[in-house]
Amino acid sequence: MPEFKPAEMMTVAASRALSNDDVCFVGIGAPSAACNLARLTHAPDITLIYESGTIGTRPDVLPLSIGDGELCDTALTTVAVPEMFRYWLQGGRITIGFLAAAQLDKYGNINTTVVGDYHKPKVRLPGGGGAPEIAISCAEIYITARHQKRVFVDKLDFITSLGHGPNGEGRAAFGVDTKGPTKLITDLCIMEPDAETLAFTVTSLHPGVTREAVRDETGWEVAFAESVVETPPPTEEELKVLRDLQARTKAAHAG
Amino acid sequence: MAKIVPLDEAVAHCVSDGASLAMEGFTHLIPHAAAHEVIRQGRKDLTVMRMTPDLIYDQMIGMGCVAKLIFSFAGNPGVGLLRRLRDAVENDWPRPLEIEEHSHAAMANAYEAGAAGLPCAVFRGYRGAELKRVNPNIKSVTCPFTGEELAAVPALKPDVAIIHAQKADKQGNVLIEGIVGVQKEAVLAAKAAIVTVEEVVDDLRGLHPNLCILPHWTVDYVCVVPGGAHPSYTHGYYPRDNAFYTEWDAIAADRDGFLAWMDEHVLNGGPGDFARHAGKGV
Numbered sequence: 001m002p003e004f005k006p007a008e009m010m011t012v013a014a015s016r017a018l019s020n021d022d023v024c025f026v027g028i029g030a031p032s033a034a035c036n037l038a039r040l041t042h043a044p045d046i047t048l049i050y051e052s053g054t055i056g057t058r059p060d061v062l063p064l065s066i067g068d069g070e071l072c073d074t075a076l077t078t079v080a081v082p083e084m085f086r087y088w089l090q091g092g093r094i095t096i097g098f099l100a101a102a103q104l105d106k107y108g109n110i111n112t113t114v115v116g117d118y119h120k121p122k123v124r125l126p127g128g129g130g131a132p133e134i135a136i137s138c139a140e141i142y143i144t145a146r147h148q149k150r151v152f153v154d155k156l157d158f159i160t161s162l163g164h165g166p167n168g169e170g171r172a173a174f175g176v177d178t179k180g181p182t183k184l185i186t187d188l189c190i191m192e193p194d195a196e197t198l199a200f201t202v203t204s205l206h207p208g209v210t211r212e213a214v215r216d217e218t219g220w221e222v223a224f225a226e227s228v229v230e231t232p233p234p235t236e237e238e239l240k241v242l243r244d245l246q247a248r249t250k251a252a253h254a255g
Numbered sequence: 256m257a258k259i260v261p262l263d264e265a266v267a268h269c270v271s272d273g274a275s276l277a278m279e280g281f282t283h284l285i286p287h288a289a290a291h292e293v294i295r296q297g298r299k300d301l302t303v304m305r306m307t308p309d310l311i312y313d314q315m316i317g318m319g320c321v322a323k324l325i326f327s328f329a330g331n332p333g334v335g336l337l338r339r340l341r342d343a344v345e346n347d348w349p350r351p352l353e354i355e356e357h358s359h360a361a362m363a364n365a366y367e368a369g370a371a372g373l374p375c376a377v378f379r380g381y382r383g384a385e386l387k388r389v390n391p392n393i394k395s396v397t398c399p400f401t402g403e404e405l406a407a408v409p410a411l412k413p414d415v416a417i418i419h420a421q422k423a424d425k426q427g428n429v430l431i432e433g434i435v436g437v438q439k440e441a442v443l444a445a446k447a448a449i450v451t452v453e454e455v456v457d458d459l460r461g462l463h464p465n466l467c468i469l470p471h472w473t474v475d476y477v478c479v480v481p482g483g484a485h486p487s488y489t490h491g492y493y494p495r496d497n498a499f500y501t502e503w504d505a506i507a508a509d510r511d512g513f514l515a516w517m518d519e520h521v522l523n524g525g526p527g528d529f530a531r532h533a534g535k536g537v
Binding site: 028029051052053054063064065066067068069071072078079080081082084085086089090109113118119121122123124125126127128129130131132133135136137158159160161162165171174175176252253254 | 344363404433439
């Protein structure tokens with residue numbers, strides 16, 4: 001087994017969740033790395049869409065922003081932003097929405113708006129951007145985040161985008177018929193919503209990670225599936241492609 | 256009918272204290288030179304709208320030009336938070352800032368409604384999202400045909416839209432290429448429009464039948480400002496200065512450092528300073 005970092009395991013595990021037929025709405029950061037790793041390994045024909053309007057983009061380096069020129073240069077086509085949100089997202093053309101989170105709860109509701117009170121925030125975060133509608137209009141949602149207690153919280157300060165509802169009441173209660181978060185991929189494990197409670201449940205532990213380690217970094221009482229498997233470690237090829245991609249990206253962004 | 260004039264003249268004619276302003280460009284073609292001109296002319300009490308306030312509004316907010324911000328994503332894309340905007344929201348520095356916060360879909364739809372002459376935008380949004388609790392401008396309407404409840408937000412109709420584009424012809428017809436964002440909608444929704452361009456060419460006809468063009472009679476002023484989008488970029492002219500976006504995090508980190516930077520580069524600068532960023536190659 002090659003040596004790897006937890007963050008690399010997270011990106012590799014997230015990339016494996018994507019298939020060649022997916023049409024993926026990609027967030028910046030960890031989702032973008034995972035989606036492009038998938039494209040450069042097992043899913044060469046995956047369609048990657050960024051909210052800046054680029055459809056079918058194949059960037060050679062990861063974009064720093066959602067609208068780097070690289071995305072447009074390598075896209076099949078680029079549309080206006082209103083069209084992106086109206087026809088392509090709201091129109092139901094996206095199979096997977098890939099989100100990152102500053103704060104999330106066990107039902108996959110996400111906060112990227114504020115820490116503390118909205119009107120007198122302790123920390124003003126960037127806000128939702130595309131997330132409120134990505135969360136409801138894509139056929140399903142994958143979330144990827146570093147597993148940390150301050151991120152995986154029992155109660156959100158603010159619900160920026162809908163998961164399975166603040167009390168796990170399900171999405172139908174909000175007039176939403178898409179699946180919502182079906183996978184949460186972290187640097188420690190993979191979680192999936194329990195069929196009954198809709199709460200994220202550990203289904204796969206990354207190599208060397210204990211149940212205790214997951215409990216220590218989770219702000220809610222963690223549930224484990226009846227059979228928890230071990231995530232296959234990154235292959236030599238996955239690591240090589242990912243590291244090359246990140247090295248190219250670092251060199252490009254240094255200007 | 257567009258007039259081709261220097262940038263300071265266009266801004267002095269169009270932008271008054273208390274005006275509402277949309278300076279759009281989705282990561283690409285952000286009209287930074289024009290924002291610097293607004294700051295230099297000392298405009299106050301502005302209502303500014305942008306999907307992504309970005310560095311351009313971080314600078315205007317930090318310099319005290321802005322009374323109200325309408326936005327949907329207030330980060331330094333790929334880097335972190337906007338520190339001057341945060342200081343205004345969290346600590347009222349340099350003045351209190353009223354915010355009206357939406358999602359991207361809402362803002363994009365609201366510009367489109369403005370361009371279409373509609374009073375509001377209707378879309379499937381905000382379901383289960385808490386913004387509608389804190390923003391009274393997010394309401395709902397019921398579809399008269401299906402009974403489906405849909406989100407509604409007011410159309411965005413700025414007094415002035417300011418954008419940057421690749422080129423104009425001598426009549427003032429404007430060409431936008433690459434990530435076209437919401438600029439066409441913002442200009443058509445506004446009462447007046449200023450466009451800064453990399454260059455003026457003889458003619459835009461015959462290049463491609465589906466170019467994104469704003470006819471000269473939709474634009475009031477065209478100003479030639481090569482490099483005018485920096486540190487954003489102009490597709491086909493120069494790339495996004497990602498290193499500067501990263502540096503901005505440190506520049507904006509404290510008030511004194513920010514003011515010193517603005518003094519040197521903006522208050523004592525001019526539109527011509529942007530030329531050094533033009534044509535670095537893509």
